Amino acid sequence: MRVSGYRYLIALLLIGWGCPALAASDAPVDQTTIEMNRKANEACYACHSAAGIAKPPKADIDMSKLKDSRLEPTIYNPSDHGVMDCRECHSKTHYTDYPHAEAGKSETVGCTACHAAKVLRLEPQFNASVHAKVQGVKEKFTCFTCHNPHINIVQKRLQDPAKIVAQDNHGCLECHNSSEMFAKFAPEGEKTPGLKKLRPDIDTIHDWLPNAKAHWQSVRCIECHTPEVAENKMLSHEILDKEKSEKKCLSCHSANSTLKARLYRHMVKDEQQKYGFTNSVLLSNSYIIGATRHPLLDSIIIALVIATLLGVLLHGAIRIVMSLRRKKEESQ
Amino acid sequence: MSERVYLLPLWIRLWHWTNALLIITLTITGVSLHFADPKLPLVEFSLAARIHDLAGLALVAAYGFFVIANIVSGNWWQYVPKPPGILDRCMKQARWYLWGIFKGEPHPYPVTLEVNFNAMQALIYWFIMYLMMPTLLITGLIFMFPQFAPDRVFDMDGLLPVAVLHYLTGTVIVLFMIAHMYLGTTGHTVTTMFKTMITGWHEH
Numbered sequence: 001m002r003v004s005g006y007r008y009l010i011a012l013l014l015i016g017w018g019c020p021a022l023a024a025s026d027a028p029v030d031q032t033t034i035e036m037n038r039k040a041n042e043a044c045y046a047c048h049s050a051a052g053i054a055k056p057p058k059a060d061i062d063m064s065k066l067k068d069s070r071l072e073p074t075i076y077n078p079s080d081h082g083v084m085d086c087r088e089c090h091s092k093t094h095y096t097d098y099p100h101a102e103a104g105k106s107e108t109v110g111c112t113a114c115h116a117a118k119v120l121r122l123e124p125q126f127n128a129s130v131h132a133k134v135q136g137v138k139e140k141f142t143c144f145t146c147h148n149p150h151i152n153i154v155q156k157r158l159q160d161p162a163k164i165v166a167q168d169n170h171g172c173l174e175c176h177n178s179s180e181m182f183a184k185f186a187p188e189g190e191k192t193p194g195l196k197k198l199r200p201d202i203d204t205i206h207d208w209l210p211n212a213k214a215h216w217q218s219v220r221c222i223e224c225h226t227p228e229v230a231e232n233k234m235l236s237h238e239i240l241d242k243e244k245s246e247k248k249c250l251s252c253h254s255a256n257s258t259l260k261a262r263l264y265r266h267m268v269k270d271e272q273q274k275y276g277f278t279n280s281v282l283l284s285n286s287y288i289i290g291a292t293r294h295p296l297l298d299s300i301i302i303a304l305v306i307a308t309l310l311g312v313l314l315h316g317a318i319r320i321v322m323s324l325r326r327k328k329e330e331s332q
Numbered sequence: 333m334s335e336r337v338y339l340l341p342l343w344i345r346l347w348h349w350t351n352a353l354l355i356i357t358l359t360i361t362g363v364s365l366h367f368a369d370p371k372l373p374l375v376e377f378s379l380a381a382r383i384h385d386l387a388g389l390a391l392v393a394a395y396g397f398f399v400i401a402n403i404v405s406g407n408w409w410q411y412v413p414k415p416p417g418i419l420d421r422c423m424k425q426a427r428w429y430l431w432g433i434f435k436g437e438p439h440p441y442p443v444t445l446e447v448n449f450n451a452m453q454a455l456i457y458w459f460i461m462y463l464m465m466p467t468l469l470i471t472g473l474i475f476m477f478p479q480f481a482p483d484r485v486f487d488m489d490g491l492l493p494v495a496v497l498h499y500l501t502g503t504v505i506v507l508f509m510i511a512h513m514y515l516g517t518t519g520h521t522v523t524t525m526f527k528t529m530i531t532g533w534h535e536h
């Protein structure tokens with residue numbers, strides 16, 4: 001309790017004095033500022049874009065270091081931070097010229113500077129994650145290990161569940177599906193001292209999940225690897241280990257699917273039982289056995305089965321009665 | 333004393349009981365999947381999915397065998413209702429099920445080696461085996477390999493029509509199966525027809 005009170009004070013101080021001084025916050029940005037920022041960013045795109053990398057403004061620049069960069073106005077502008085000037089996060093002074101001054105690297109602003117209140121809530125969860133528990137891993141894990149601040153779009157703005165799944169799973173699979181990347185973060189293996197722990201294959205770990213690949217396309221890792229939170233709260237950042245992760249199929253595959261409070265949380269308020277289907281917001285993206293139901297069709301089918309059973313029983317009963325009567329008549 | 337005729341070769345009997353067993357298995361697991369609910373005492377979901385997948389593939393194989401063996405042996409001819417007077421014969425058969433059977437009348441179209449199925453049976457079996465079964469099997473296979481499903485249909489997931497068709501054809505086959513099992517008791521005695529399907533010998 002005392003720890004969090006202390007944190008709270010720091011946050012208040014940051015919000016109270018720190019941020020205006022840095023002019024940093026996550027308050028919505030007005031349209032004129034957005035246009036101004038986008039104009040200013042064009043100076044950076046001269047090099048930091050596919051076109052710039054292919055044809056730099058000055059001939060003798062080594063662009064090879066930027067080959068993995070996915071920076072592009074069409075990607076950056078719609079992202080969460082696309083309303084901002086690059087130099088609100090990257091130093092105001094060190095990137096005006098090229099070559100960039102070495103000091104720029106160490107002056108990149110962290111998430112806390114602008115998102116103090118959110119970080120306050122997320123940090124305890126982040127610190128309880130599997131990634132924060134392993135020596136050698138936790139030192140390297142930061143907010144931008146998963147969040148690419150140039151690209152990511154938060155769920156409620158991205159809207160389309162398929163895109164949300166692709167974006168958020170990319171964040172996890174970047175390591176968990178690439179041995180090269182995994183090795184950069186992995187601790188030393190227990191059985192292989194001096195060598196990095198080998199990356200377990202993601203499909204093998206989940207071989208209890210039929211058609212795992214279909215699941216990676218339609219649900220996120222965090223659906224099962226984070227504890228459930230109330231609908232109006234931010235998604236939990238506590239990545240769970242194998243004991244606590246969700247293994248029950250029915251948590252998704254049932255009429256009362258938890259996906260309504262997770263991947264589809266931003267859509268449930270629009271639930272309209274389209275064409276008579278329950279959970280039709282889920283159906284917009286996935287047919288989910290057990291969760292996608294049509295109560296009317298189900299009732300008709302159950303009624304048909306019962307009617308057939310009763311019909312057959314009745315027929316049989318009449319046959320028995322009639323044959324007994326015939327036997328009686330014959331014996332008389 | 334009743335007449336005996338060797339009606340059903342071994343392959344039909346083996347196929348029939350395999351088919352029956354698989355369909356019952358698929359029905360129980362299919363219901364467990366569709367009506368999955370923590371409060372219903374059904375087969376556990378992941379077990380049901382696993383069994384349903386295996387039994388489904390086995391049924392595809394059994395059906396493939398059925399079709400090929402029918403072509404090779406010429407047995408497929410039994411499933412073709414033969415004119416003239418198909419409708420009349422169906423009506424007569426239906427009248428017997430709804431009336432004659434209660435009065436103890438004899439079967440209107442007794443089984444012979446040449447004509448195993450009466451016109452109504454031929455029609456219904458044809459509908460079930462050559463229309464419903466392929467639809468059920470194909471939708472089941474698409475369900476198993478959803479990459480072959482259409483991407484989107486209207487503004488819904490493309491798997492929806494596949495799943496609904498699978499559910500509906502599955503239902504038709506279950507309804508057929510209930511009636512079929514009951515009609516199996518309408519032979520000479522209640523058990524004669526079941527015995528025929530086991531031994532191959534038909535008694536009049």
Ligand code: HEM
Nearest residue numbers: 289358359362365366381384388391472473475476495502
């Ligand atoms: C009488 C036979 C069958 C019945 C009654 C039946 C019924 C069902 C039902 C009710 C579902 C749940 C789908 C939903 O919630 O809408 C289902 C799913 C499924 N069925 Fe069938 N089915 C039968 C045969 C087959 C066959 C022959 C195959 C394979 C070729 C198959 C493959 C599947 C697959 C792949 C699923 C998705 C779940 C899973 O992967 O286990 N089914 N079936």
